[in-house]
Structures are given as C-alpha cells and as structure tokens.
Amino acid sequence: MIHKLGQVMLYVNDQDQAVKFWRDIMDFIIVSDQENGSGMRWVEIAPSRESGTTIVLHDKAMVAELEPEMNLGTPSLMFYSDKIELLREKLLEHKFPAGEITNLPSGKVFNFADYENNYFAVMEKFIEK
Structure with a gap:
C-alpha cells in the first residue's frame, strides 16, 4: 500500500521561468533536470535534499x-x-502577489x-529538532 507522497506534478507554460521562481525566489534546489531526447523535459525541485516529497515541473503544452x-x-499546495x-x-520585494498573513487556529x-x-499557500511550522 501507499506509504509516502513521492512527487507532485506541476504543469507550467514556461519551465525556465518556473525554475527561476522556485530556485531564486523560493530557495528550492534542483534535484534533477532531464530530457528524454524527444523534447520532453522534466525538472525535479525540492525545498531541500531531506524534504522527501519533490515537485516536478512539466511543460504543460x-x-x-x-x-x-x-x-x-x-x-x-500548502508549504511549511x-x-x-x-x-x-x-x-x-520581487513583485510577486502575496496575501496578508492570517492567524488561524493551526497557525x-x-x-x-x-x-x-498559480496560487499556493504557506503555513508557519517550526522545524522539530
């Protein structure tokens, strides 16, 4: 049976712009950037090598x-x-839309x-040590 969410597929119009956003603004790392030789490219990104689940950026068209x-x-997607x-x-600062911070019972x-x-959400969660 399923024991883990491995990847989330995110279909984008411009993979290079998407990579730039996730790498340069959101500080994600590029886990892999591959092509199959027929023009199909997929870029796997993650907040860190230890994060577990990754996002794969695919060309929507x-x-x-x-x-x-x-x-x-x-x-x-809800990020922590x-x-x-x-x-x-x-x-x-980089001119991306960001809503007001709201206090919910969960944080x-x-x-x-x-x-x-494409809209996403971020919730405050502290790293357990």
Missing part, C-alpha cells in the same frame, strides 16, 4: 499533446516555513502566486 484528457490544473514573514517580504498562513499566477 507538451503533456497536453501527449495526454489530452489529463487534468493540467494547478494542485492546491519557519520564516513566514521573511518569505512574504521576499515575494513582495499563521498566507497565499502567494508564481510567474504564471
């Missing part, structure tokens, strides 16, 4: 051509950060958008 019935919508205020400031949270106006 190419996937749509190969699998026309596939849902290519943006998944609803122990530096939520700094992250929000960085996004705003502080805000949403943000990438280059393609």
Whole structure:
C-alpha cells in the first residue's frame, strides 16, 4: 500500500521561468533536470535534499499533446516555513502577489502566486529538532 507522497506534478507554460521562481525566489534546489531526447523535459525541485516529497515541473503544452484528457490544473499546495514573514517580504520585494498573513487556529498562513499566477499557500511550522 501507499506509504509516502513521492512527487507532485506541476504543469507550467514556461519551465525556465518556473525554475527561476522556485530556485531564486523560493530557495528550492534542483534535484534533477532531464530530457528524454524527444523534447520532453522534466525538472525535479525540492525545498531541500531531506524534504522527501519533490515537485516536478512539466511543460504543460507538451503533456497536453501527449495526454489530452489529463487534468493540467494547478494542485492546491500548502508549504511549511519557519520564516513566514521573511518569505512574504521576499515575494513582495520581487513583485510577486502575496496575501496578508492570517492567524488561524493551526497557525499563521498566507497565499502567494508564481510567474504564471498559480496560487499556493504557506503555513508557519517550526522545524522539530
């Protein structure tokens, strides 16, 4: 049976811009950047090598051509950060939409958008040591 979420597929219009956003703004690392020789490229990213689950950036148009019935919508992702205020400031500094920080019973949270106006959320969670 399933014991772990391995990867989340994120279908984007511009892989290079998506890589730039996740690497340069969100401080993710590139786990791998591969092509199959036929023009299909996938870029695997993660917050760190230890994070477990990774995000794979796929070319939306190419996937749509190969699998026309596939849902290519943006998944609803909730990220955790122990530096939520700094992250929000960085996004705003780089002119990315970032909502106000809201206090929920489960902690502080805000949403943000990438280059393609895909929205995600971040919740304050401290790293257990």
